Amino acid sequence: MDKKLGLTALTALVLSSMLGAGVFSLPQNMAAVASPAALLIGWAITGVGIIFLALALLLLTRLKPELDGGIFTYARAGFGELVGFCSAWGYWLCAVIANVSYLVIVFSALGFFTDTPGHVVFGEGNTWQAVLGASLLLWLVHGLVLRGVQTAASINLVATLGKLLPLGVFILLAIAAFNFDRFTVDFSGVQLGQPVWEQVKSTMLITLWVFIGVEGAVVVSARARHKRDVGKATLMAVIAALGVYLLVTLLSLGIVPRAELAEMRNPSMAGLMTHLIGQWGNALIATGLVVSVCGAYLSWTIMAAEVPFLAAQQSAFPRTLNKQNRHGAPSASLWLTNGSVQVCLLLIWLTNSDYGTLLTIASEMVLVPYLLVGAYLFKVARWQQKPWATFIAVGASLYGIWLLYASGPLHLLLSIVLYAPGVLLFLFARRGGRGEQRLSRYERVAVLALILGAFPALWALAK
Numbered sequence: 316m317d318k319k320l321g322l323t324a325l326t327a328l329v330l331s332s333m334l335g336a337g338v339f340s341l342p343q344n345m346a347a348v349a350s351p352a353a354l355l356i357g358w359a360i361t362g363v364g365i366i367f368l369a370l371a372l373l374l375l376t377r378l379k380p381e382l383d384g385g386i387f388t389y390a391r392a393g394f395g396e397l398v399g400f401c402s403a404w405g406y407w408l409c410a411v412i413a414n415v416s417y418l419v420i421v422f423s424a425l426g427f428f429t430d431t432p433g434h435v436v437f438g439e440g441n442t443w444q445a446v447l448g449a450s451l452l453l454w455l456v457h458g459l460v461l462r463g464v465q466t467a468a469s470i471n472l473v474a475t476l477g478k479l480l481p482l483g484v485f486i487l488l489a490i491a492a493f494n495f496d497r498f499t500v501d502f503s504g505v506q507l508g509q510p511v512w513e514q515v516k517s518t519m520l521i522t523l524w525v526f527i528g529v530e531g532a533v534v535v536s537a538r539a540r541h542k543r544d545v546g547k548a549t550l551m552a553v554i555a556a557l558g559v560y561l562l563v564t565l566l567s568l569g570i571v572p573r574a575e576l577a578e579m580r581n582p583s584m585a586g587l588m589t590h591l592i593g594q595w596g597n598a599l600i601a602t603g604l605v606v607s608v609c610g611a612y613l614s615w616t617i618m619a620a621e622v623p624f625l626a627a628q629q630s631a632f633p634r635t636l637n638k639q640n641r642h643g644a645p646s647a648s649l650w651l652t653n654g655s656v657q658v659c660l661l662l663i664w665l666t667n668s669d670y671g672t673l674l675t676i677a678s679e680m681v682l683v684p685y686l687l688v689g690a691y692l693f694k695v696a697r698w699q700q701k702p703w704a705t706f707i708a709v710g711a712s713l714y715g716i717w718l719l720y721a722s723g724p725l726h727l728l729l730s731i732v733l734y735a736p737g738v739l740l741f742l743f744a745r746r747g748g749r750g751e752q753r754l755s756r757y758e759r760v761a762v763l764a765l766i767l768g769a770f771p772a773l774w775a776l777a778k
Contacts, residue, residue, distance in 0.1 A: 319540035322548055325532040327475040328614050329552035332528025334478060335413075335611030336420040336582070337521075338559065339604045342567035343583030344521050346576040350504025351568055353514035358564070360515070361522040362557050364714030365529060368685060369553040371692045371711035372533050373546030374704050378695050383537035386530055386684045387626050393691035396631065397741065397758045402684040403626040404737035405730070409680040410619030411652060413527065415659040417612040418449035424582070424608070427601040446664040450657060452609075456616050457653045463642035474610030481603030485584060486562050488591045493569035500572055519721035520679075525560055527681055528611070529553055530688075534618045537625070616652070624648040633744050679722060679730055686715030728772040735769035738762050 320328070337344075345354055375382070375389060382388040386406045391399025423440035425448075430436055437445040459470065504514055532539070532548040539545050563584070567576060570587055579586040582604050588596030624645035627636035638647040689711030696704035719727065742762070 320535065320538050321540050322544040324472055325535075325539060325544055325548035326552050327472040328535065328617070329528060329531040329548055330555055331475040331478070331610045332531045332614035332618065333526055333552065333556045333611075334475075334482070334559065334607060335417060335528075335615075336604065336608045337525040338482065338563060339582035339584045339600060339607070341521070341525060341560065341564055341584075342576055342587060343579045343581055345518060345564050346568065346573045346583075348507075348517035348521070349514040350502060350507060350511065350573065351498055351565075352503045353511050353518065354564060354568075356511065357515045357518035357522060358561055360714075360717070361519070361526070362561075363710070364717065365526050365553055365557065366550075367707060367710035367714055368688065369529055369550045370707045371689050372530060372549050374707055375688070375692055375695070376533065376536065376542060376546040378692075378699060378701070378704065380542045383625065386534060386688070387622055387631070388629075389691045390684065390687040391629065391631070393694050394687065395755075395758070397761055398687065399629070400626065400631040400741045400744075401734055401737065402687055403622050403631055404740070405680045405734060406684045407619060407622045407626075407652070408733060408737075409527065410615055410622065411655050411659065412680070414612060414615050414619060414652075414656050415663065417608050417615065418453060418656070418660060419445070419663060421452065421605055421608050421612070422448050424601050424604045427585075427597070441663050443664060446660050449660050452612075453653055453656055453660070456613055457649060459613070460616055460620065460649055461640060461642065461644050461646060463644055470613065474606060474613065478603060478607035478610055481599055481607075482559060482563070484599070485588060485591075486559070486566065489562070489566035489570055489587070492591055493566055495569065497572060498565070498569040501574075504573075506574060516721045519718060522560075523682075523718055526553070526556065528614065528618075530685075531614060531618055534621050616649075619652045620645045620649040622648075623651060627744075630744055631741065633740070679727075680733060682715065682718050682722060683730070686712065686719065689713075689715050731765065731768050731772040735765050738765050 345357075349357060379389075379392070382392055387399055387403035390402035419440035421440070422437045422445035426435070426437035426440070426445075430438065435442065437448070440449070503511055507514060509517075529549060529552070532545045532552075536542065536545045567583075567587055570576075570590060571579075576583065576587075582600060585597045585600035585604075588600050623632045623636045624639075624647075626632040627634055627648070636645075636648045636651060638645070640646040689708050692704060693708035693712060696702075696708050
């Protein structure tokens with residue numbers, strides 16, 4: 316039996332990891348911070364930037380086919396062991412946090428069918444019933460992935476097709492109901508009280524969040540049947556997702572006015588469907604949301620387990636994570652990842668938190684790994700004298716820098732706080748790795764700076 320992933324499975328993996336919960340809340344999220352004019356500019360920047368990033372990933376799979384694992388291996392090959400570790404650590408944290416948020420969202424959506432004003436069962440996904448259900452789903456998917464990545468990817472393909480159905484229905488109905496005059500009301504967002512450029516900045520982390528997962532095929536490239544399919548799958552999925560996001564966001568503003576849309580409860584697509592076809596449209600979107608998030612969660616479980624497994628092979632993570640079971644699944648890494656998710660679920664219940672903050676943290680932790688993809692391609696393209704590759708690398712790098720700028724200083728401080736504990740893991744892994752692995756002078760300075768920088772960052776965040 317062929318246990319490698321083909322083009323269709325790879326494309327579904329990338330598309331499913333991007334089309335999760337975000338698309339169902341996207342209308343309200345964007346309407347709350349931006350006018351139609353700002354949305355058009357924001358999506359133009361994001362569209363160009365994310366295509367540059369997808370092309371950068373495609374080119375690196377062609378120019379450096381020997382590098383499996385993408386996010387971690389590109390950073391390590393281009394900028395050394397410590398930077399490679401930080402890229403893997405940040406990406407793995409992003410994946411763990413994303414998986415926690417997906418589990419919370421699933422049971423928050425199920426609350427549509429179970430909760431009444433006088434009887435709350437799942438609530439916002441943070442009740443004990445929701446945490447118990449999320450835990451059961453967590454370990455069900457854990458067992459599924461342990462049976463092999465190919466098996467999980469095949470199920471993910473079915474889930475991807477399932478999530479596209481309600482999205483397609485919504486887009487067709489929204490096209491029929493679209494009113495251009497309604498779309499152009501307060502076109503520049505005077506009611507928001509912010510200039511258009513500030514509105515554009517406010518959309519950046521939202522648009523980034525819905526594209527997190529673009530690197531999915533690259534992360535599992537070692538399991539691809541043909542390496543050339545990795546880049547193709549990435550680009551095809553990005554173009555498809557971009558089309559869906561554009562249609563969902565812009566058409567929504569032609570259904571109800573922006574100010575009304577901004578006040579809708581999430582998932583706002585359910586409210587829009589109720590407006591279009593009545594109450595059963597709400598049930599359709601709630602069902603679609605559950606299927607969509609479960610599919611995205613399955614994709615992210617595969618990717619989250621792959622990163623520590625690959626990093627352990629290079630002694631960046633403890634070598635005990637470099638284990639596969641008889642089905643070829645990264646079992647040790649999977650236990651670490653899902654054990655971390657379980658702890659976070661318990662903390663969600665104990666603190667009565669929701670997933671909004673989790674999504675912000677997850678978006679921030681992936682910014683540096685994305686920037687390093689463009690930067691590494693720049694080094695490779697200059698060394699191999701590839702002008703077009705250099706152009707793509709500059710575009711991807713500029714997009715990464717823009718995202719860091721748009722995210723703001725508060726989120727950068729949060730990144731330092733989260734990267735600092737990882738340094739201790741890096742030191743432990745290096746100590747237990749190959750004997751010749753000693754910290755360079757640069758690495759010692761960087762490690763000290765990260766640890767010391769965490770203290771003022773914590774103080775600033777606590778203010």
